[in-house]
Amino acid sequence: MFRVDCSRLRFLIIDDNAYMRRIIRTLLHGFGTREVFEAEDGAAGLEAFATHLPDVVITDWSMPVFDGIELTKMIRQPDTSPNPFVPIIMITGYAERNRVFEARDAGVSEMLVKPISAKGLYQRIAKVVLNPRPFIRTENYFGPDRRHLVKADQYKSRGMAANYMNSGNA
Amino acid sequence: MSNPQDENAPVDANIEQDFGDTRVIHLGGTLRAKAAVRSADAGGVDEMSVAAADAAMKDLSADFQNWMGDEVNRLIAAYEVFRDSPSDNRDVTKLFRAAHDIRGQAAVFGYPIAAEIAGSLSKLLDKIEPDYLPIQLISHHVDAVKAIYRNNIRDYANPVATQIIHNLRRAIDRVVEARQKAMMEEMRIRRSG
Known part of the structure; x- marks a missing residue:
């Protein structure tokens, strides 16, 4: 620890x-x-x-x-x-x-x-x-990922982007 | 990236991933490299640091009664200015700030009941426009905070204090509800007119 x-x-x-x-x-x-x-x-x-x-x-x-x-x-x-x-x-x-x-x-x-x-x-x-938390940069937001407990490998595939965009971060 | 669990690992640069309209930036661990140290404490809480901070707060607490007195006086002064202003030109800002500060700090100072009453007052001041604020109800809140401080009531064992909290809260709920109904009615009339 x-x-x-x-x-x-x-x-x-x-x-x-x-x-x-x-x-x-x-x-x-x-x-x-x-x-x-x-x-x-x-x-x-x-x-x-x-x-x-x-x-x-x-x-x-x-x-x-x-x-x-x-x-x-x-x-x-x-x-x-x-x-x-x-x-x-x-x-x-x-x-x-x-x-x-x-x-x-x-x-x-x-x-x-x-x-x-x-x-x-x-x-x-x-x-x-x-x-x-990772930081997110979109047209309307810059700051820590607004979803808590995000794992780095969740972002690995392009396919995750659609889920991400629906999470409130975009 | 180097292993973030290794406190001697070099500091990484941020890593950015591009998803079209969205960029995800993984921080390189600068702060972690600067301040993370191995610990035997479970759950990552440094019990010694927390205990030292608690002890420092205990030393400071000798001043809390006086600080609370200052905050109560600020509330009374802000209320008096508000009360004495023309009813169509009342600025609620200072009164709200005084109540809001007591709401946040009084429990630390050892007056949780005063914190709760100030919280009710903050809610009233936040939800109702200045022109519609009932002076009498604000006055009851200010008097209650003042009485609790002057009588040094510090816990919920006092039945009078808990009854006051209950009554004030109920009165505020009624005022807020009535104002919301009135606003709905005003909207309905505007639409139909």
């Missing part, structure tokens, strides 16, 4: 609530992370993303002016983003099904519904580092 050595990773936390940023930072330091950067809204987050080039982005959904969904869409611009493949973990109070789909369609890698826990956060980090 493998685990993630978080001391080797650089994180960016984007949340307008200072207490929430402090909680996430505390958990990350507990995991051994040394490099944690913060931003308090989506616009500042985008700038910090380009400046610090984090390995993992942790963002809130609901933020003033420029929210986590818009931020994710900007980061997932394959032709302009400094790293469109970066894992994005969205921490949110929204648990409704339509919200989950909206986050998925924006290109979020993993969601973590509040209240946040150390184990829940660690599991999401482990998932994006150890078992990242």
Whole structure:
């Protein structure tokens, strides 16, 4: 088995609530992370993303002016983003099904519904580092495969493309 | 590709497959190469890291009561601005954000009942247009969160608190249902007219 050595990773936390940023930072330091950067809204987050080039982005959904969904869409611009493949973990109070789909369609890698826990956060980090989903590029979408648990060999034959196109990714 | 199970394996480039309108990009394992280490822990959860993070949170928790107080005060202030605004020009954003933050954080701070009540309030503010929001019901929610914090009610063993949650939730369901019916009726009249 493998685990993630978080001391080797650089994180960016984007949340307008200072207490929430402090909680996430505390958990990350507990995991051994040394490099944690913060931003308090989506616009500042985008700038910090380009400046610090984090390995993992942790963002809130609901933020003033420029929210986590818009931020994710900007980061997932394959032709302009400094790293469109970066894992994005969205921490949110929204648990409704339509919200989950909206986050998925924006290109979020993993969601973590509040209240946040150390184990829940660690599991999401482990998932994006150890078992990242393939990325999909279509005319309308760029981001992690929106179907979970995709095996690499499912894509081997051209015949799989038709199934893929019907899966919601196209 | 090299074996992704080998932590010393070189980092691969991404591999792209073209299916016409769709490209599938298999990530080369950069992050895995950077941060994956062998572990005896079953299920890939690093129990020591999680325990260290839990301990760090415990140290931090001495501040939680004050933080909750700040969040409750923010909710009260946002409610007062909303209440005192002209009824045709009410901005719900700050009130929603204050309620939404308590919904997400109060359980971590040790106030799960307050989180639940703030969640009901968020639902109300999210589902009903500002002009149709019942001030009285919003006020009940804000008062309930305030009372729970001031009386330091932290668990569901308190029968009054659970009854308040139940009543507020029922009241919201009624308001949302009535508004949806009214909207349907407005649509029907517009179509027939």
